[in-house]
Amino acid sequence: MGNGGYHMVALLVGVAVGLAGVAFHLGVEGLTAAWPALLRDTLGLSGTALYSAAALVAATMAIASLFLVRRFAPEAGGSGVPEIEGAMEGLREVRWKRVLPVKFVAGLLSLSSGMVLGREGPTIHIGASIAKAAADLTRMSSEDMRGLLAAGGAAGLAAAFNAPLAAVLFVIEETRRQFPYSARTYVGVILASLASAVITEWLTGNVPYMLLPASAMPLTALPAFLLLGMLLGATGVGFNRTLVWSLDHVRRLGLATTFYLFPLLIGLIVGPLIFLLPEATQGGEVLAVQLATENRPLAVLAVIVLIRFVMTMASYSTGVAGGIFAPILALATTIGLTFGTALENVVPLPESTHLALAIAAMGGLFAATIGAPLVGMVLVMELTGAYSLLVPVMLTTIVSNMVAQRLGGRPIYEILLERTLAIEAAGQPTPRRRFRLRRPRSDLTGLAAPDTVPPKPQQ
Incomplete structure (x- = not known):
């Protein structure tokens, strides 16, 4: 396939991904608002009846999301970003025929239930699945397919x-x-974004x-x-380690009982919180602005920082479809405000310093957890439109990333990959050892892997 043909396919993929x-x-926004309104406004429920009904609805959505993942597409669990990076490395296969419908519907259910999850992970996974479909249909070479x-x-x-520049920098x-860097693949990424x-x-x-x-x-x-950058660097390291700890313990619980028990419990908790304490639910983009x-x-x-931290760990550990970018950004905003x-x-602070610290904190925590400081800087600018704060954001982000590295922190996707490989290599329900990938010392960015590793469904 010539450059023109490849670029046309990339352009069409971008259009299809934009529509999806x-x-x-819109589906997540609509369903998230619809079912609480149905219970409270249409059915007129209140008090204990409202909270009980909300608990049942949220738990049902969480269970349904996990069922779709475990029954039809285990690789659709979690954010999906690890799956894509693993596929580009040759460690995973993108089975788009089953991932596309499962990721869309399961993600719609899990995010709309109120759990602290983001839509960016599922959207990235959906986008790459659409790209894989296009590559298969056009019989692309392996290198072009990876691009x-x-x-x-x-x-x-x-x-x-709505952040095309950050999307290109993410790659x-x-x-x-x-x-696979080449002029055609690089231009293809830009055209698709x-x-x-x-x-x-x-x-x-x-x-x-x-x-x-x-x-x-x-x-x-x-x-x-x-x-603030120093504080966020340490927080990011703690965030990643706590997330892995949560995943390991929830997995042990699932193996000892059933993998549906923990999502059931989280759903029963999240449902009433939508009415009682909405700050503890959902991805957090609206909350951050508020x-x-x-x-x-x-x-x-x-208190909001503590609750958001706990609910992020709990929601992400359920194994349902959902991302982590948005929860990180919302948590960072709250940390920035608390710090300010x-x-x-x-000490006295200049006017609007609280807002500036909240914005800069997004880039800082992103860099400390994901390990991509440049993406963090640009993503914050495109998300908030606060270009006048570029220098403070850059300072906070790079200091946070440096502190995280100094404390031994590693990108969360690299950690998750090694956890996954350890489970699969040892054949144990929980990792007995840490498996470290061999990679050049100059490589500071992690390789991704599935967020959870549920057992394969029975054939």
Whole structure:
């Protein structure tokens, strides 16, 4: 296939991913709002009856999501980003015929149940699956197929966050070891991301998803962002280690009982929280904007940080379809606000510093957990539109990434891959040892793997 043909396929993939991404986004928003309104407004439930019904609905959606994953497409569990990077490495196979419907429907159910999960992971997985379908239909070579997988994943990220530049950089920084660099594949990634962004803006509008009006910070405020970066670096390392700990323990529970028990419990908890404490539910994009524009007390912010942290671990460990980018960004925003509020009690801060710290914290925690500081910087800019804060965001993000590396932190997808390989190699229900991949010392970015490894369904 010539360059023109390849680029045309990449462009069409971007269009298809944009349409699928918008459909998924609108579907999640619609269902998330519909069922609570049905219980409270249409049926007129209140008090104990409302909370009980909400618990049952959320638990049913969580169980249904996990059933679809475990029964029809085990690789559709979790975010899907590890699956794509694993496929580009040659360690996974993208079975698009089963992944596409399962990821879409299972992701719709899990995200709409109220669990703390993001839509960007499923959208990236859906995008790469569409790309694999196109590669199969056009009988592409292995190298072109790998390039098109990256293009489809980038288009998915562009559709999820309306962030085409961050999507292109995600391929450059996150998959630099796996991506087959050439002029045609690189242009293909750009064309797919651009086409997806055009479709997304055409159908949903050209407005940043987390628009936060922020003013420039004086240079005298930069030490605060330096301290925030150090805090987020340590937090990111703790986040990754806690996530793996949660996955291991939930897996042990599932093997000892049933893999549906934990999602059932989380659904029963999340349902009532949608009405009682909405800050503890859902991906968090709307929450981040809401908190950043309010002046909540320090104690309240600290409680929200703790609850969001716990609910992110619990939701992601269930094994249902759902991403982690959005929960990380929402958690980071709350940490930034908490840090700013606490710091203000010690030293005077310039006006709007709280908002600036909240925005910069998104890039910092992203860099410390995902291990992609450049993507974190650009993603924050495209999400919030706060380009006047570029220098504070860059400082916070790179310091956070440096501290995370200094503390021995590693990208979460690399950790998850080694966990998966250890389980499969040892044939044990839980990892007995840590399996380390051999890779060049210069490689600082992780390789992804499935978020959970449920047993294969019976043939």
